[in-house]
Amino acid sequence: MALGGTAPPRGSAAATANMRRRRTAGGGASGGAAGTMLQFYTDDAPGLKISPNVVLVMSIGFIAFVAILHVMGKLYFVRREA
The missing domain is CATH 1.20.5 (Single alpha-helices involved in coiled-coils or other helix-helix interfaces)
Structure with missing residues (x-):
């Protein structure tokens, strides 16, 4: 949903541009989810091995x-x- 209150129609060029902006603003693969997944595979992770x-x-x-x-x-x- 756009900041103005309404989202552009689903197949429009404005919707595509909005999705591109959202993806690049997040930082790509270096987001928070990748960091939390990698800690499951380290030797420092708590739990049963x-x-x-x-x-x-x-x-x-x-x-x-x-x-x-x-x-x-x-x-x-x-x-x-x-």
């Missing part, structure tokens, strides 16, 4: 556990009906 392999094995294990529970539930349900 888990390797990607451990995360992969744990997620596959969780998927397998849920699948086994589904199969066991189906078998239990079939036996109760019979």
